Amino acid sequence: MKIAVIGCTHAGTAAVKAIAAEHPEARITVYERNDNISFLSCGIALHVGGVVKDPEGLFYSSPEQLARLGVDTRMRHEVLRIDTAAKTLRVRSLETNEEFEDSYDKLVVTTGSWPVVPDMEGIRLDNVQLCKNFFHAKEIIARAGAARKVAVIGAGYIGIELAEAFSDLGKEVTLLDNMDRVMAKYLDAEFTDAAEEALAGRGIRTALGERVSRFEGRDGRVAKVVTDKGEHEADLVVLCIGFRPGTELVKGQLDMLDNGALLVDEYMRTSDPDVLAAGDSCAVRYNPTGQQAYIPLATNAVRMGTLAGRNLVEPKVKYRGTQGTSAIKLFDLNIASTGMTEAAAEAAGLDAAAVTLRESHRPDFMPDAEEALLKLVYERGTGRLLGAQILSRADLTQAANTLSVCIHNRMTTEDLAYVDFFFQPHYNHPWNLLNQAGLAAEKQRAEALRRQAAEEQAGAEQAAAKEQAAAEPKPERRASA
Known part of the structure; x- marks a missing residue:
């Protein structure tokens, strides 16, 4: 059996290990366009802030480990095209630019996600940085040394952690978000109020409810963030706006949500029975609502990747859904x-x-x-x-x-x-x-039920009174002389 896996961060690494354990006779080929696998991007802020000194600790697997499992890991290889009907891939080596065709019996799509990059003026100025992979982490650290004023755009978890890390490094930090609260996706106002108070207490400025419209630069390097409500000086800008699933390769071939997240069943199978998917490229079942949702978390990714490997040939273990914890x-x-x-x-x-x-x-x-x-x-x-x-x-x-x-x-x-x-x-x-x-x-709940019962009783009494009044005989009117 010939198996191809596209992408090897959390979901891909988990899937490959599970497949190798379940099907030791299989020919497993991994295509990964980066020069590393299994990078824990949640550790970027810890590395930037100096808590994690050795970045090698942010990896939990390697091509060498996978090779010992019999896996052929093709690093710096980008998949250009997928034909699910023909079960073929078009691949290019990023080292040699050589292109070639490959085929598969089963395909596992673990292409992950990519940061949202808004199309706005000044986005390509020097020192406007993304924050996703190991390369980004190295770039942020290299550029942070000379930076004095840092703007972090996006006040979700990653943005908050980076703002704290830059503050610990002695930078002047401005945290921007178009929402009127930090971490609004995860927390209600009682909690975000406490978080905003903590940020202010450490000298981190928050510019909330502001939408970034453009970046202005000086000598090709960013110098200012311009929003719909003001301007903020910055010589380093880090974008933490959010992520979108990396599924362009299978668009029009597999069922997906409007945002491109692949729809999978409880065994990680896509709408094509020979294509499984896991991780940030997929929608998940959100248990509080029972609906499909896009919740890119490493915890979801490793579970889904493991299940994709376990269920590769036949359905064995069901996905339990997520609470987004x-x-x-x-x-x-x-x-x-x-x-x-x-x-x-x-x-x-x-x-x-x-x-x-x-x-x-x-x-x-x-x-x-x-x-x-x-x-x-x-x-x-x-x-x-x-x-x-x-x-x-x-x-x-x-x-x-x-x-x-x-x-x-x-x-x-x-x-x-x-x-x-x-x-x-x-x-x-x-x-x-x-x-x-x-x-x-x-x-x-008990008090609410008592109030409801009292209101229903009062309503019933009012209705009965109206009914009784309507049933009582009315005095006859005498004709005027």
Whole structure:
């Protein structure tokens, strides 16, 4: 069996290892246009800020490791064309410019994603940088040394982490986003307010609700970011606007979302049964809604890649979907989220409610305790958990993983209120924070049901009164003389 894998970052690496384990007799060829594989791009900010000294630690596999599994890894090879009907590839070596044809019995598309690059004036000025791969990381570090004022465009996780890293390096940092809050995709206002306060406390300027219109330069190098509301000086600009799936090679051949994300079934099979796909090139099943969504995360990628390898020939293991669980450390704040924010639930048209809890993370009799901010989002009628967010100076981020399992299993606020958690004063209260949040949500639900019942009773009484009034005989009118 001849297998071709296109792309070898997280999903590709996981897929190749799974295929080699499942099918040791197969001829596996990997085509990767970069000169490295398995780069953990989430570590770029740590490397920029000097936390990670040796960038080699940001790789967890290599062509040599794959070769020991019998895999032919073609580095610096770009696939130019895919013909799924003929099961052929057109490939070019980026070292020699030689082009050749290859064929496959099974194809695994793990082409990942690429940063969104807006088509605007000045985008090609020197020192306007992307942030995705190892090459970008090296470029950012090389250019940051001489930079004094840095603008980071995009206040998602990557943008926030880079802003912190540049601040730690002593740079003047401006963080821009067209949304009116940082990390608005992941967190509601109670949490983003705390994050923005932390950023301001470290001297990082935020320019929120501003849309970048162009870049201005001096001697070919960027000098200014111009938005619809003002101007910001910068001699280094890093774009962290977002990502789009890299699926142009199969456009018109495989089913995909409007943004190009490939649609796969629960066994990672595309609309062509001999083509599987995984990672940032794909849509995923988002469990809070049950719908397909584009959520590019390394955690999704490694799971999907492994499943693509396991299910290559026959369906064996189902994909369980995702809650989009994620976390970030911002200075001394530990923040994590899973599932839907309250704003996202409302935007999706769900009848959702939320409860927010502020509580010390362990008993007051302990020598020290940190305040924890915990929010649950749930379906109003059923109490089904839809999402959660947690923030504290204490590291309570694993609570998001626990709540992710709860959402996955369609647990309710009542389930959460009474599920078993341990108690130990070093770590928590006799009623765990998650129990407390479930209890608060159940109290909120009970009060809402009482109000609804009272309103329904009042409405029924008003209707009965009107009906009785209508049924009573009216006095006859006397004709005037």
